[in-house]
Every structure is written in structure tokens, then in C-alpha cells.
Amino acid sequence: VSLELHKKKKGKLEIASKFPIKNTNDLSIAYTPGVAAVSRLISEDKSKVYEYTSKGNMIAVVSDGSAVLGLGNIGPEAALPVMEGKAILLKELAGVDAFPICLDTQDTEEIIRTVRHIAPSFGGINLEDISAPRCFEIEDRLQDIGIPVFHDDQHGTAIVVLAGLMNAAKVVGKSIEDLSIVINGAGAAGFSVMKFLSCMDAGENRCFSVKDIMMCDTKGIIEKSRDNLNSVKKEIVENTNRENRTGTLKDALRGADVFVGLSAPGALTGDMIKVMNNKPIIFALANPVPEIDPQEAREAGAAVVATGRSDYPNQVNNALGFPGIFRGALDVKATQITHKMKYAAGCALASLVEDPSTDYIIPGPMDKNVVPTVANAVRVAYKEN
């Protein structure tokens, strides 16, 4: 169905003119000579570009095609349908205009330079499906370009995980700060979830901090004595695993309250869940096939199970985050999306579930309240900054 529809429509987006061009008068208003007055105005006061052009409501969805969905490094052309999809979600869910920019380079410096150069046309940049660890440096170094730069695979995921976890903690009657959390998968999403939950990048904006986090990759617990740790894993070691435990994922899970999987199908088994603390919370977010089948997880004792899929309860879906976040950020002409704005977005999302239960810890992606509530929280947090 999806293939056919993409072919029939030749892609998912098009440009629409807000100005009709029916006669030479229309032409002279939209283009020369009428447009000269608009250009002159902006040349005298650059900030007017937000009032007189599409910049103020326009996001670039930028990818190098290096880490696309579950497909890996498939290059910019094959990434284009995904970026078009993201762009139309922004439009359809939040009224944000968004345009897909797929890059013919995977070089960190070139990506940074290109985004800087194209920034004047846009009110914000959504980085997407750029592989770790390059994505961290790219996003960090683009924070000074005057418009928000947001890597959704990192922060979008972290925000929605936070919202789900807040409500899951309520369901099992535990305090979120006291949770012992094991994150499996040390890619962009896993790293960002860890940073967000531990608030280690929060500074003044610190809201709360989960103290006991461990991270695992395919080799087991990430800890000091391992060889060949890259810079990201070194940062992980410094900020997690305070007791310096070693061993496998199962060893990490012994006594833990929460498993957050951003890894691969089959990474988690029922046996592993059985060694966790009472009322374990399982976020099996690998897409499209979760780390463990939700039914199997429940049978092994999981109190709450979330996945990335729409056909099970508790879908942790980035579409709950980025549309409202960009809507809010554009509305206030934010120059960055700060930790405080992200945290506010997560709390707002959690607040939409009044009475969380095992099968309902997070709103559905089509819930009409999500975008306005998240956007409002982002606007308020921006103003308080």
C-alpha cells in the first residue's frame, strides 16, 4: 500500500503558493517590482524576515542517510522518503512547514558547514537519522547559528521516554528519581536518554536526576576496564554505573527497576526480566521488532510494557514530541531548544494521561491535545529561561 501510494503521488510533499498568479498585476506584487520593497525592508532590519517570509514557520529536516530507521547507512536518496514523511507530519500535526534536505556527504565538518550555509531560509533545523557519534558533535557545534537545531533521534526519543517513565513509575508506585535504570543500546537515542534522565547537561535548568543508571551495549555493561572505548562511551562511563559493575546485560538487570531498550530484536529475554526488582518496567523500543515480545514480557512479570509499535499499548512514538516542540519553539522565535524546554515538553506529555494504568501511560500519536499542550509548555519554558 505504502509503495503504491508513494509511486502514484510521486512523493509526499509539494510547494503551495500563498499568492495567486493570475495576471501581470499578481506577478508584479509577488515578484518584481513589488517584491523590492520587501527586500529593502529586510535589508534594513534583518529581523523582519520572520514577518515577511516563510522562514518563521519553516523547518529543514536534514539527514545524511547514515542511520535511517532500521535500515542503516542507505544514503541520501533512500533517506528522502523518510525525511519527506517527517516533514509532512510536522505540517499535518502542528502546522509547521518543513522541507527535507538530504545531504551528499557524511563528513562531520561538511555537514556542519552546509547547515550553517542554508540556515537563512529556515526557522529551525531538525537533524534526523545521522549516525552516532557524529550526530553529537554536529548538533553541539550548530547551537550558535541563531535558530534551534534539534536532533530528534536523540532528544525526541528522550522526551517521550521521560513522559512514559514518569507515568510508568506512578503505575508501580515508585519515585522516578529512585529508579534503577538499565539502558541497552549506546547509539544516539540511548546516549541521549541517559543524558536526559541523569540531567548531567542541565546546569541551572536541572529538574530532577535519576541517580542509578547503567548502560549496556552488545558487549555488556559499559565500564572503565573495557578496551577501546570511544569518546561517547568514555562519557557514559563517567556518568553512569557508580558502583562500577561489570558483566552482561543480565548482570546489569539484577535488581533493576527499568529496562529501556534502544537496541535490537531479541536483546531481552523473560529470564532477564525475572532477575529484576519487583514490578519491573520494560520499554522495548527497537523498531519495528521490539527487544522482547510484549506478551512474553508480561508473562515474565513485567508490570508495564511499552514499545515503538502502534499495535500494542503504550507506543513510545517520537511523533508525540517533535511536532509540538517545533511549534512552540517557532512561535516564540527561540534560538535554541534548551534542556528546560525539552523537560517541559516531557512533563506536559505525561500530564495528558490523568490516571496512568498498565496499558495507558502515554497518549496516542493522533491525540489532538498533544501538540497544543506540548507547544504551550515549550513556549512557557522558553519565556522562563
Place this chain on the structure above:
Amino acid sequence: VSLELHKKKKGKLEIASKFPIKNTNDLSIAYTPGVAAVSRLISEDKSKVYEYTSKGNMIAVVSDGSAVLGLGNIGPEAALPVMEGKAILLKELAGVDAFPICLDTQDTEEIIRTVRHIAPSFGGINLEDISAPRCFEIEDRLQDIGIPVFHDDQHGTAIVVLAGLMNAAKVVGKSIEDLSIVINGAGAAGFSVMKFLSCMDAGENRCFSVKDIMMCDTKGIIEKSRDNLNSVKKEIVENTNRENRTGTLKDALRGADVFVGLSAPGALTGDMIKVMNNKPIIFALANPVPEIDPQEAREAGAAVVATGRSDYPNQVNNALGFPGIFRGALDVKATQITHKMKYAAGCALASLVEDPSTDYIIPGPMDKNVVPTVANAVRVAYKEN
């Protein structure tokens, strides 16, 4: 009026989704998991990107804001309204989707690199309002990127001037090849008109050649003995002014058949027209104020007068060229817009005026026949290449 409308509408273009997003099923078709099949298909056969995404109908209108309309180097933000205007003309007149990319750099190498990097999202690149001589090198070096790169200020102008000149020559009963032409203004447009009319870049695609061309700038006739000629002016010297004449614009016009002004208001006077050959043709294309008032030109003896303005007869308007040219080039998935395609576009445009007369040498920009006729000529010329 133009200012108000730009403010009210917040710019001239928006993104429109071709896929509705009304429920989670729509979501799974447009985005994950449905979109994965599309990405996989394109990753196996890159050419499918033209069938399954918006690339095949999408142009980038790229500018660095260095030479915008008559306003000069006003920068990327102030250039954005003009590029938006160009984009919606492409959509409204020719059904071509186009997106404005205004660049935060005026460095030749950076512009080339940036266009290369963003090319995967686009089926063609319209370079716009980039100052000479950088525009020549930028366009030349981007010819190998696999999609057409077309600097409209150069070629669009040259194509429409050719069409007008073919019909003006008919009106005065002269053969276009035998015309003695003086081009005033050695910027991007003037240089490109000279190259196009003299066909010096044509090679196998040579169609005809005007043998007697002279070019002038503010210092007068461009000729060998002048100091400090830049590389563009050196190329002009090599290809024009065979008799190596020297002097002022008026000296150049002595006995000439055609004046083509791509310069500034007041550059041409009635006295200068009086020293030209019989039945002089005057193209006073400075915008918005022509080199000479058309009425004054007629009184001084001009047989045909064209300007860039819609309120006089014979408007030489780039909007007659680029929409149909890109329509045709995209339709055949051309990788370049060759001289032969440009020449065919000019001839097609001229052919739309069946019986040229003093006040009607070129169709109006809203003539419904222009885009289909030009696009068809471009498609045919591409296939004959």
C-alpha cells in the same frame, strides 16, 4: 500593496502534504513502518528516487543575496522574498515545485560545495542573483552534479533576448546573423547574452552566430588596450570587437543595428540612437528604470523598443523562459540544460508571435501557450542531443 500582502500571509509559500494524516494507519503509511519499503527500494536502485519522492519535480532556487534585483548585495535574508517569488512563479506557471535556499556565504568554493551537498533532494538547481564573476565559475563547476544547474540571470535573460531579437530583426527586415550589436553592461546578463548570441560556447550545437558584437561597460568599449581587465573582460575582448575599436558607448553605437542595455537608467540617450544604422533596435532592459524612456527612444528614431517593464510594449521578462525550461528539463530527467536546449527555448518563444510588429515582438508573461511551447521545445532538443 506588496508589503502588506507579504506581511499578512507571512511569505509566499508553504509546504503541502500529498498524504493525509488523519489516523494511525495514515501515519504508518506515510512514515514508519510503511516508508521503510520505499527507502529499501531506492537503496537498491537509486534511480527510483525520481518515481517515489518529490525530487523529480523539485527545484532549489539558490542565491547568496549578492546581486538582488536592482538592490545589490543585500544578503541572504533580504534575498529570501525574491527567491520565494521565483519559486511560486515556477509552481504557478509551470507546475514545478521550487524551494528557496538563501546562503549564508558568498565564497565561491563554499557555494559550490553547499549546492553539491544538498543536490540529492532536488531535480534541478536555479542559481539566482549571484554576482559576476563568481556566478560563472559556480555554474560551470556544478555542471557535473547529475541534475541541471541553470543560472537564470545569465541564460534566462539571453534566451528571452534572443527570442525578442529574432522577431525584432524580422520587423526591420534584417537578418539576425548580420546584425551589428552593442551590449552595454558586462555583468552576468550582458556576458551571457554575448556568449549566447555569438555561440562561442556552442561547439557541435552551434545554431547561428552573430558576428559583429561589441560590449561596453561604464568606461566605454571593452578592448585590449584597457588596463586591469578581469578574466571575464579578457574573455569578452577575445570574442567581440573584431575591429578592435576604442572609445565611448556612443562611438560603439555608430552604425550599429542593435543596442542591448543590461546596465543602468540614463545610460542611453536619443543622441546616441541617432548615430546608429537605419531602423535601430533598442532593448533597454535595466529594471525597474530602463536605460532610456521608450517614448524618447522612439522619437530619436528607434524602430523597435523593448524594456523589462510590463507597462510598455515588448516586455523582455525572464518569466517567459525559466518556467518552461525547467518544466521541460524535469520532464525528461535532463542532467544538464545544454546550449541546444536553450536555443530551442528561445526559438520556440519567438515562434509564438506569428506576425511580429513594432509593438509586439514577444508574448506576454501570462500567455498560456508560453510554458507548454517552451517545455516541449526543450524536451525535443534534449532527445536530439
